[in-house]
Amino acid sequence: MKQTLKTLIVTALMLGLSACGQKPQVKYVFYLIGDGMGINEVIGTELYNQGTGYGPEEINFAHFPVRGFVTTVSSSSLVTDSAAGGTALSSGVKTYNSAIGVNADTVAVSSVADWARAAGYGVGIATSVGINHATPACFVAHTEKRRNYETIVTQYIETPVDFAAGAGIITEKGTGHDGAYFENLAREAGITVLHGPSFDGVASVEGRVLCLSGKDEVDLPYAIDRKEDDTTLSDFVQAGIDYLDARFGKKGFFFMIEGGKIDYGGHSDDAAACFQELTDFASAIDVVLAFYEKHPDETLIVITADHETGGLMLGAGQYEMHPELLAAQKASASVLTELFREEFFPDDKPYKAPSWEQVKAFFAKHLGLWDSVPVSARSEAGLKDIYEQTFGKGGNRNLETVNLYSVNSKMVSEAVIYLDKAAGYQWSYGSHSGSPVGLYVKGKGQEAFVGIRDNTEIAPTIAALAGYKRD
Numbered sequence: 001m002k003q004t005l006k007t008l009i010v011t012a013l014m015l016g017l018s019a020c021g022q023k024p025q026v027k028y029v030f031y032l033i034g035d036g037m038g039i040n041e042v043i044g045t046e047l048y049n050q051g052t053g054y055g056p057e058e059i060n061f062a063h064f065p066v067r068g069f070v071t072t073v074s075s076s077s078l079v080t081d082s083a084a085g086g087t088a089l090s091s092g093v094k095t096y097n098s099a100i101g102v103n104a105d106t107v108a109v110s111s112v113a114d115w116a117r118a119a120g121y122g123v124g125i126a127t128s129v130g131i132n133h134a135t136p137a138c139f140v141a142h143t144e145k146r147r148n149y150e151t152i153v154t155q156y157i158e159t160p161v162d163f164a165a166g167a168g169i170i171t172e173k174g175t176g177h178d179g180a181y182f183e184n185l186a187r188e189a190g191i192t193v194l195h196g197p198s199f200d201g202v203a204s205v206e207g208r209v210l211c212l213s214g215k216d217e218v219d220l221p222y223a224i225d226r227k228e229d230d231t232t233l234s235d236f237v238q239a240g241i242d243y244l245d246a247r248f249g250k251k252g253f254f255f256m257i258e259g260g261k262i263d264y265g266g267h268s269d270d271a272a273a274c275f276q277e278l279t280d281f282a283s284a285i286d287v288v289l290a291f292y293e294k295h296p297d298e299t300l301i302v303i304t305a306d307h308e309t310g311g312l313m314l315g316a317g318q319y320e321m322h323p324e325l326l327a328a329q330k331a332s333a334s335v336l337t338e339l340f341r342e343e344f345f346p347d348d349k350p351y352k353a354p355s356w357e358q359v360k361a362f363f364a365k366h367l368g369l370w371d372s373v374p375v376s377a378r379s380e381a382g383l384k385d386i387y388e389q390t391f392g393k394g395g396n397r398n399l400e401t402v403n404l405y406s407v408n409s410k411m412v413s414e415a416v417i418y419l420d421k422a423a424g425y426q427w428s429y430g431s432h433s434g435s436p437v438g439l440y441v442k443g444k445g446q447e448a449f450v451g452i453r454d455n456t457e458i459a460p461t462i463a464a465l466a467g468y469k470r471d
């Protein structure tokens with residue numbers, strides 16, 4: 001009886017303190033990063049979905065109760081890369097482009113995932129790209145260069161992250177290692193390795209777990225190119241929630257989730273690929289929201305981006321947009337490049353340059369050009385010029401547009417850029433921009449994020465709300 005009274009008094013005190021905002025009540029933290037997801041990418045996706053019907057007219061997080069901006073400059077450049085951006089978001093520390101979890105003097109800095117673990121919470125990391133790619137790496141590893149992929153995956157194996165999920169493991173050229181080599185190292189370290197697309201049974205794994213797609217890939221395919229048996233980011237997120245809730249539901253957990261290929265669409269100046277990827281990221285957030293609905297008073301969801309990619313503008317000069325024109329594009333520029341090569345210069349047939357009419361028919365079929373999408377005489381002359389460079393006398397049929405994550409046929413790449421522009425989406429450049437990105441917050445403590453923030457402020461704010469001690 002005495003004990004019960006004491007419990008009641010303690011509980012009343014705790015409730016009183018929490019009402020004053022002193023006692024943290026956030027048990028479950030979801031920290032989501034859309035790589036390369038600028039504000040125009042988010043709004044552009046809604047316009048695309050409204051015009052084509054290919055996704056929800058409203059992107060769920062774009063309407064979260066607290067929204068703001070995040071500034072993204074790094075210590076070395078006004079335009080950040082994913083490594084410096086990721087380190088700022090994970091650790092609250094400004095650093096130079098290419099730095100993973102180290103400060104501007106290359107000294108290791110701890111991340112919000114470390115702070116959560118030290119406070120006794122479960123920790124999960126999931127991404128649609130390689131598990132050791134820059135953004136997830138910033139939450140678990142410390143290395144001077146983002147290209148040190150094998151250092152990063154080795155550090156991941158040594159760091160007690162409870163749940164990790166990614167398409168595959170990126171290896172370095174010349175080491176002779178493949179993904180399977182590191183999977184084995186993970187198993188030897190006692191980590192249970194599961195392969196997608198289904199992760200049934202993940203909730204009953206007792207130790208650490210690593211989920212991979214199981215296919216020979218380091219990135220999940222673009223959502224626009226997805227096949228039935230492909231693993232999705234939502235599969236990873238569901239597996240992560242099932243596992244973390246089973247093992248750490250009582251105490252709580254921290255779960256970082258990256259939509260990694262929104263950025264790839266931007267690097268390729270490929271709006272349809274970018275927007276379907278962003279819609280897919282929102283689908284993964286639906287999985288998070290389903291968890292939130294069960295624990296609304298104890299869950300915090302914070303969504304932002306590391307930077308914008310592509311310098312995407314809404315409006316291409318005529319005071320109008322026609323997002324519906326993108327409906328004709330059913331595959332990414334990368335897959336269209338494969339189709340283009342298969343159709344016009346397959347390996348198993350002697351080469352014969354296609355006519356301009358044949359090339360036009362290809363783009364009518366795959367992008368709607370000259371069909372649902374009007375092409376002016378001037379624009380046709382521009383595309384025909386690339387046709388001449390590709391298939392004309394002295395031309396190079398392998399003429400390419402080289403981006404960070406793709407090497408596409410220049411003919412395909414320029415046709416996609418043309419289509420995007422016709423729809424009103426104009427790309428500035430196939431790289432990052434210095435634009436601020438959006439901040440979208442829902443859940444316990446959301447008010448703490450009101451306003452314009454720097455990317456170094458997010459992790460410490462999460463830590464304060466969840467009661468993690470920043471070391």
Ligand SMILES: [Zn+2]
Binds near residue numbers: 036082085
């Ligand atoms: Zn990035």
